[in-house]
Amino acid sequence: MKLLAKIIFCTAAFSSIAFADDGFTPGEVKLNQQIQTQIKDLQAQQQQQLADLNTKLQAQIQKVQTDLQNQIQTANTQIQGQLKTMQDQINKNQQ
Incomplete structure (x- = not known):
C-alpha cells in the first residue's frame, strides 16, 4: 500500500508539471512527454x-466460504447423528 500511495502522490505531483507544455524548451517538452508516458505506464501497472x-x-474468500460450509455441514451431520442416538436411547429407556 505504501508503493500505491507513492505512485498516486508522484502521479499528482508530476501531472501538474508534465501536462503543462507551454513555455518549455523542446528538451523540457520531451522530458514532460516521457514523464507522461511513465505515469500512464505506472497507472496501467497499478490497475493490473x-x-x-x-x-x-475473491478466490481466497470463495475457498474460505466453501471450507466453512463444508465444516458446518459436517458438524450438523455429526450433531444430527448424536441427537438420533440420544433419542433412540431415550425411547429404549422408556419402553
Missing part, C-alpha cells in the same frame, strides 16, 4: 496489480 489482487482475494 489491483485487478490481480482482487481476483486472488
Whole structure:
C-alpha cells in the first residue's frame, strides 16, 4: 500500500508539471512527454496489480466460504447423528 500511495502522490505531483507544455524548451517538452508516458505506464501497472489482487482475494474468500460450509455441514451431520442416538436411547429407556 505504501508503493500505491507513492505512485498516486508522484502521479499528482508530476501531472501538474508534465501536462503543462507551454513555455518549455523542446528538451523540457520531451522530458514532460516521457514523464507522461511513465505515469500512464505506472497507472496501467497499478490497475493490473489491483485487478490481480482482487481476483486472488475473491478466490481466497470463495475457498474460505466453501471450507466453512463444508465444516458446518459436517458438524450438523455429526450433531444430527448424536441427537438420533440420544433419542433412540431415550425411547429404549422408556419402553
